[in-house]
Amino acid sequence: MAKNSTQYVCQGCGAIAPRWLGRCPSCGGWNTLVEETVGKKRSSTTSESRPGRPVSIGEVSEDAAARLPTGIAELDRVLGGGAVLGSVVLVGGDPGVGKSTLLLQALAGLSQRGARALYASGEESVAQVALRARRILGDAAHALGDRLQMVGASDVAEVEDAAKRARPSALVVDSVQVLRSSELESAAGTVSQLREVTARLVDLAKREQIALFLVGHVTKDGALAGPKVLEHLVDVVLAFEGERGNAFRALRASKNRYGSATEVGVFEMAQGGLAEVPNPSELFLAERPAHASGSVVAPVTPQEGGARAVLVEVQALVGSPGLGSGRRTATGIAATRLAMILAVLERKIGFTLTSTDVFANVAGGLSIDEPAIDLPLAIAVASAARDRPCARDLVAFGEIGLAGEVRGVARGSARLGEAASMGFKRAIVPASTAERISANERSGVELIPVRRVDEAIRIALED
Ligand SMILES: Nc1ncnc2c1ncn2[C@@H]1O[C@H](COP(=O)(O)OP(=O)(O)OP(=O)(O)O)[C@@H](O)[C@H]1O
Numbered sequence: 001m002a003k004n005s006t007q008y009v010c011q012g013c014g015a016i017a018p019r020w021l022g023r024c025p026s027c028g029g030w031n032t033l034v035e036e037t038v039g040k041k042r043s044s045t046t047s048e049s050r051p052g053r054p055v056s057i058g059e060v061s062e063d064a065a066a067r068l069p070t071g072i073a074e075l076d077r078v079l080g081g082g083a084v085l086g087s088v089v090l091v092g093g094d095p096g097v098g099k100s101t102l103l104l105q106a107l108a109g110l111s112q113r114g115a116r117a118l119y120a121s122g123e124e125s126v127a128q129v130a131l132r133a134r135r136i137l138g139d140a141a142h143a144l145g146d147r148l149q150m151v152g153a154s155d156v157a158e159v160e161d162a163a164k165r166a167r168p169s170a171l172v173v174d175s176v177q178v179l180r181s182s183e184l185e186s187a188a189g190t191v192s193q194l195r196e197v198t199a200r201l202v203d204l205a206k207r208e209q210i211a212l213f214l215v216g217h218v219t220k221d222g223a224l225a226g227p228k229v230l231e232h233l234v235d236v237v238l239a240f241e242g243e244r245g246n247a248f249r250a251l252r253a254s255k256n257r258y259g260s261a262t263e264v265g266v267f268e269m270a271q272g273g274l275a276e277v278p279n280p281s282e283l284f285l286a287e288r289p290a291h292a293s294g295s296v297v298a299p300v301t302p303q304e305g306g307a308r309a310v311l312v313e314v315q316a317l318v319g320s321p322g323l324g325s326g327r328r329t330a331t332g333i334a335a336t337r338l339a340m341i342l343a344v345l346e347r348k349i350g351f352t353l354t355s356t357d358v359f360a361n362v363a364g365g366l367s368i369d370e371p372a373i374d375l376p377l378a379i380a381v382a383s384a385a386r387d388r389p390c391a392r393d394l395v396a397f398g399e400i401g402l403a404g405e406v407r408g409v410a411r412g413s414a415r416l417g418e419a420a421s422m423g424f425k426r427a428i429v430p431a432s433t434a435e436r437i438s439a440n441e442r443s444g445v446e447l448i449p450v451r452r453v454d455e456a457i458r459i460a461l462e463d
């Protein structure tokens with residue numbers, strides 16, 4: 001068997017073909033054949049790959065997962081307390097969102113703390129990366145000495161070689177899509193190359209105990225480009241999000257084998273790189289208009305199940321009745337959620353919105369997908385439709401059911417605490433949530449318990 005020979009394996013039925021075919025001859029599936037190397041079987045799990053004797057759980061030392069803090073608190077929190085040696089973190093995000101900047105800053109932070117770090121770039125020249133490093137670090141770049149190194153690479157073997165020489169404890173590969181393995185014939189970025197390249201890098205990280213960060217591109221609809229298998233191969237999957245034209249960025253974990261996946265880190269893109277935003281509520285409410293209809297402040301948990309609450313401004317705009325085409329536009333909120341709220345307002349409360357255009361937006365560019373945003377969204381739409389501003393000292397949160405009832409949500413006291421810290425005095429909350437929050441968990445915020453959405457709207461708009 002030739003050393004470098006490859007074969008094409010159907011991902012549907014496992015049939016093997018010697019060359020690529022559009023349709024699997026065995027199961028008839030289209031585009032299911034993927035190139036793979038022959039003979040060499042690489043472990044696809046990230047657990048210890050060396051065959052060994054089983055050990056009892058008490059015997060395993062805990063420093064198997066030693067952590068290196070990057071010094072960027074917002075990033076460390078999302079990682080679960082820092083980068084873990086021997087772990088692989090995949091960072092996805094839209095072009096230009098700041099993935100390279102974030103990871104370069106992370107490496108700089110690690111090397112400032114004494115770790116050796118290597119930045120392997122396949123997308124940009126070493127000169128471009130150095131330019132960015134100088135912009136971000138300024139004179140501090142010299143102080144790092146040879147602890148922060150860079151290499152340009154287009155083949156995964158070059159990254160392996162560079163890692164052998166530099167012996168880093170942290171490695172960034174930017175990006176996994178541009179690297180290829182010469183053992184496969186297919187072009188960089190194809191499914192087979194992605195799997196091969198990632199598997200080899202994961203192997204490298206586990207073997208050499210390197211904290212590895214992979215940059216991954218995302219497709220138009222926001223999913224990580226490449227097969228789902230990439231996400232299974234790595235330990236942590238982070239999404240870096242931000243809207244074009246908006247400096248604000250959010251980093252979320254969608255999977256974390258070394259910590260909670262419910263954390264969110266908030267950054268702002270500035271001249272000198274990404275700056276941490278320790279108080280995001282302040283940022284999101286900074287440009288809130290005074291006495292405008294269609295604006296409601298909502299304490300939300302940006303990551304479902306997350307402990308952290310932030311205040312966002314939910315905005316709605318309702319076109320002139322009868323003049324629109326019934327268009328619905330939602331930014332930062334799922335379109336289905338908006339459609340559901342509008343249906344409840346029409347069928348249960350008596351608003352007429354069918355042929356009216358409705359726009360809903362979470363100001364600041366954060367996208368929120370938790371039910372607690374239902375109630376503020378409904379109030380914002382009602383406020384816009386009636387052209388009456390919502391009381392200014394008020395926040396609202398709660399889920400809305402299809403019968404127009406307001407349902408309880410979790411993290412009530414965290415939400416109230418955040419509202420109080422930004423000076424809000426009153427909160428419209430689901431009655432069942434209010435019952436569960438004791439007086440000393442209310443942070444001095446007056447609770448207005450509601451059972452139905454029309455009740456909430458009446459109170460908020462002071463009808
Ligand atoms: N001189 C500068 N001053 C301020 N901001 C800058 C400057 N240069 C670049 N930026 C910001 O950095 C962003 C690019 O960041 P970065 O290259 O880290 O993104 P990326 O996610 O790695 O993009 P790609 O997917 O193209 O590699 C730009 O969109 C811009 O907002």
Ligand SMILES: [Mg+2]
Nearest residue numbers: 099100123174
């Ligand atoms: Mg980049």
